[in-house]
Amino acid sequence: MFADRAKIYIRSGKGGDGHASFRRELYVPNGGPDGGDGGRGGDVIFEVDKGLNTLADFRHKRKFTAQDGEPGGKRRCHGKDAKDIVLNVPEGTIIREAETNKIIADMSGDNTRQIVLKGGKGGLGNMHFATATMQVPKYAQPGKPAQELWVNLELKVIADVGLVGFPNVGKSTFLSRVTNAQPKIANYHFTTLTPNLGVVDLEGAKGFVIADIPGLIEGASEGVGLGHEFLRHVERTKLMIHVVDAAGTEGRDPVDDIYKINAELKAYNEEIASRPQVIAANKIDLIYSEDEDPIERLRSEFEPQGIKVFPISGVTGEGLSDLLYYVSSELQNMDEKPIVFEQEYFPEEELIHIDLPYTVEIIDDMYVVEGPKIEKMLGYTNLDSEKGFAFFQKFLKEAGILEKLEEAGIQEGDTVKMYGLQFEYYR
Structure with missing residues (x-):
């Protein structure tokens, strides 16, 4: 089952306590302090695993705790440092502090491994506290406490291009035709219940990653239908391809559909709605109307707004090459770096200085x-x-x-x- 959100509890390890003891050897009745230091507590580390594409592993286990450091011992013995706990997540996972929803880490781009919670330092043994005036210190330092947090994990897929459109307009067919993806295709609304990723390879041009975002409907940004569950997956895309049923096979108006989809994107995030767009006028193999050319109607409506219209057929493949090479060309003019979200919450500072x-x-x-x-x-x-x-x-x-x-x-x-x-x- 595809899972793109999870809430989990994480806790680093407590530092081991320092030890308070004194040398007790034959002929040394009043030996000096020899208590050892405690070991370091384990860190909580998040690491990208390229083989993962969902957060399903966090649906059944929700609490993850690193080991505590060992206490120090007699004869200056240092307590053993604890093992870190490493949590593997898919690329594109954002880690947020649950209460404030601020970003702790975005596991994408160059950030493939990040320590989110540091283990506590081990306490010093009493051998460190001997002075000229206090030669028998009975005090040993406790280990630093563990850190703990509830965090929200949120997967935002890594793709250059997002495919958006109402259900049943042919997005899955389009994706299967132009990439190596194999989405399930059937004539049902909301057939696609997971974002499907595919790689477009082009001869003589740079390829790109494309994501089929499950069908949006009016009101999706407010939680109507299933579309709102997947709007987060368009957040990293640099360009959007709107797929519309130009033939109107289900009685829908393609011009009206595009305005409605854009309204949903704007309601969700205005910055996303302002990104470059291309219209893929699909199902041209089913256009039989002699009264009005739906392609010309789309062009006259949207090309003056700077949105190119490409007539295509996902079934026959007509027009796909022109669309893909245009998209590749547009992407070359954009920043090649992936969209990475900045850190807003710093656990070390927040947990120490919290009032x-x-x-x-x-x-x-x-x-x-x-x-x-x-x-x-x-x-x-x-x-x-x-x-x-x-x-x-x-x-x-x-x-x-x-x-x-x-x-x-x-x-x-x-x-x-x-x-x-x-x-x-x-x-």
Whole structure:
């Protein structure tokens, strides 16, 4: 089954804790500190796999966690670094932060491998904290915490040209005729339920990749029908081929169809709607009308707007060569670089500097302070050591928590409670 979207949870590995220990050897009763450092936590890495073309692998498994680093050991033993976790995705996958929908990475072009979440650094063992005045440090640094995110994966196919048009106008037949693609073809609306990619090879000219975007209908940009599910796949295309049923075999008006498709593209993304377009007036082998030439009608309507019209037959092959060589020529005049979306969300910065809320309440004559950042800092800091406690006090001051307590009326000797821990307040 084709899958072009998925929502998954990713978590890097926590750094291993540093170790606090001392040399205990024969004839060395008071040996110095020899606690080793913790190992690095595993990274979460996304990598392009050219053999994949859907996100189906993420439909059944949604949580991906890297390993934690090993804690340090005695005798200066360094904890083992954890293995990274590598998630393979098809080329063209965009990774977005789920809450803001900002882009973390676009796995296309030169970007074939990206570290999205870094594992935590290992904590330092107590051998690093010995000084002239503190020769027996009992403090070892905890490992840096893991990072975690919910991300949306979104596949936008890599193609130079997008085929758009209403259902049943002959797009699949056209694609099968001009490329190596083998789409299913039948006389049903929405026969094509997946974007089909094909490569056009031209003698004496540069080939290109073409994508058949499943049939759009009026209201697709607002979620009507299935077309809106696939509009994202035209976002990377540099040029659009509008396929219309010039013969009107189902009673449709080809001029009206083109205006409706353009309206849907504009409603979805104005920039996409402004990209170069070509009209493929299909099914000319079925034109029998003697009253009005539908090809001339299309030309008189759209060529003054700068949109070329090519009469073609996907069944007989008539007119296809002229259309394809024209498209190849137009692409040569455009930027050859693929359309790559810029990064908007930087997990490292966002997760470290995020301004998490906290509350200060007076409950049973105690000042209760709670909040996610405080909870994380308590897990990160060794309060049993003098150094760790001083570090935590500095955090409380810089975060404005001490100021909030004073505004709430706290006095020296009052009790402060934070997640089960209680302290006496002193200035």
